[in-house]
Amino acid sequence: MEEIIQEFITEAEESLEKIEPRFVELEQQGQNTDLLNEIFRSMHTIKGAAGFLGFQSIVDVAHASENIMKRLRDGEIDLSKPLMDAILKSIDMLRLLLGHLNEKDGVEENVAPLVQELGNALKATMSRTATGDAPLQNPAAPAAAVMPAAQITEPVKTEEDGPEEEEESHMSGAVQKPAEAPAGAPEISAVSGVGEHKPNEIIQTAKDNIQKAQNLRVDVSRIDKVMDLAGEVVLVRNRLLNISNYFDMKYSEDPMSEILTESVSFLDRITSDMQLAVMKMRMQPIQKVLSKFPRLVRDMSAAVNKEVELQISGEGTEVDKTVIENIGDPLTHILRNSIDHGIESAEERVSKGKPAKGRIIISTYQKGTQIVIEIMDDGKGIDLEKLKMKAVEKGLMTEEETRKMSDKDAIDIIFLPGFSTKEVATELSGRGVGMDVVKTNISILNGYVEVSTVKDAGTTFKISIPLTLAIIQALMVEVDGAKYAIPLSPIEETLKVMKKEINNVTGQNVIVIRDKVCPLFDLNSILGLGLNGHDDFEYKYLIVISMGDRKFCLAVDRLVGQEEVVIKTLNGLDSTSSYVLGATITGDGKVVFILDVAGISRNLLGLSKV
């Protein structure tokens, strides 16, 4: 709830900020339907949201000014200065109210006078329009229009009852004037001028509140720029660390060298902190994506006549903005799939002894440097035999292949492009698109999906995504004289083995690690670098990588060490075929590629090779 209120405040403030200059424009241009429409819409949105959240005073003010704007838009009345003043005052009041909400100071403003003023202003204008072309000849009209202008000061002062009356009398003195004065436009504006110093105070208060607002909306590109710069600083820091290590070794007696080491290590610490801080700027609670799902599930389950209850937990988990942008579609597809294929109809569920109402649980949590999103349903599970049959039917693989397949591999059939088990495409799913999108979108985020299923108990999709996409911990390795960075997160361990420990089983190199057989691949040949006849190493360094539930080893020539690297995007390179997810620049200014381990795993162990 807190989240939603905060969102509403920021958004409302933003739209107020947007429409205020429009009023000025409107005043200059006169009747402009487009402008009026825009203002009307914004006001309407604020009113709607406030009504939903139960902020009655905001609704009242917004409603009153919306009324005026509607008439203006429909051409029932013409724009006049008193009208405009009244509307502008309502905007100031809205700001003030939003400010109180933001501060949570519980101060209630009395909006009734303003609402009345708005109503009066409208009535006055209406009656003027009704009385003919010379509206200002009726002295009562301007008086009515200006009178409440004085009252506007009231709400601000609700706490201090004393001065209020004094002011009121003072103000009504000022208001007296138009009634006595000969009617005419100049007079009206003069009167508004007199009243102006009071509304100014309100504006002042509103401004103070804006300054205290805790949220600052910043253009994403600016944050990205800071992010880039922070990345550069990291690179320079890495470089300085190299240099200071060198000096430390060469001139260890020199006190200056010690000072250098000290300052560099200080710089090291702040840089890490800064990096984290910048990274946090891009983080948003995953709630932003999840909040639309209850409605989605409701609509989707209604469409297929099933009853489904959605439970969400861990929605406060913060993830990178890119994750927020890319995770929505895959999650929708998975939910859709669960409702359509997973959850049974109510009768079927009851006959199986399950509650009639199906249940889907989405839970999000952080695990190390990974964000895990689990989507669990209590449906009928995935029928693996049926899956295999379908895959053969569709010509996606041969019967022979499916027979050799492990259960884990069989589940992955659902991620094949063009696969669907539904006989007929329904509104929800069955067109054979979807699940492959899930896989693609998630691998864009450098993450992976695991599926586990139990017959009649349900299916769980587990999505793991790295916390940040800009800076990662990596293991630097050397192959054929060139350095590569391997993201640290999927690395389980590193080993140094004798060459003779490597066995070859039907053309596939394997190694036995603690009684478990693990396939082994030479990074050199994966990267197509060609063997430069340096197979003469007695030892091989192995990196044990586990992607989800799969495990394999990569053999490299040398392990260089662990480093924090900044991912630079590559433009103009086909990065999928080269197993590269980005590049980084090392301390010495060289470009080092960051390997896409997920891609390697997909290609080496994926279905295509089964």
Place this chain on the structure above:
Amino acid sequence: MENSLVMDEVLQLVTFSLDQEVYAVDILNVQEINRITGITKVPNAANYMEGVINLRGKVIPVINLRKKFGLQNKEVDDSSRTIIMDIQGVTYGLMVDSVSEVLRIPSDVVEPPPPLASGMAGMFIKGIAKLENRLIILVNIDKLMGQS
């Protein structure tokens, strides 16, 4: 008067050499010209993709133009250069034998490529500039990275 205006339209080109020939690209696409240093090889890349370089913190792919044009390969030497260019919004480095000069030529000396120009290089030619005693091949850089 108007005729002479058209005649006066001047092309500013950066010329470079590959093998025996002189080529040119529009100066407006050229960002800078660098010596060749610190190229990192790209795994599983097309053969003309020489690698990537670090250009003040940006990672930029370098294309070996000799290989792209199907010419004999040549070792990098002192006169080898990379021309950093903007090709359809992406920055690339083009590796050439040497960069010669900046040339101003009237646009009317440029002729369309000969219809017989075939082979890999044929489609990368935008036109041929005929100067008094030599021919300069204008490279169509947009085509250069278009397909692949």
